[in-house]
Amino acid sequence: MKKIITRASAPTPKFFKVLRNVGLAMAAIGGTILTAPIALPVIVTTIGGYIAVAGGVLSAASQLSTTDDSQ
Structure with missing residues (x-):
């Protein structure tokens, strides 16, 4: 568990920062679709x-x- 916390707080490469932000946007869009106040088709x-x-x-x-390359 401690190793995961250490990795999460370690510096993240720029490419993965961009991917992280894209993933957050995708999660937000998906959440918005799921909680839409109108009835949407099942698909x-x-x-x-x-x-x-x-x-x-x-x-x-x-x-x-x-x-970190030491791991």
Whole structure:
């Protein structure tokens, strides 16, 4: 557990910072689709769920990448 916290606080390469931000945007878009105040077709809400999950995974994986070569 301590190693994950250390990796999360380590410097992140620029490319992965961009990917992290894209993932956060995807998660926000997916969440907005899922919580829309109007009735949407089932396929749209299903796609919104997949977008939200993919964005969360992309953000988490990008945050844990580090420039530290000693590991």
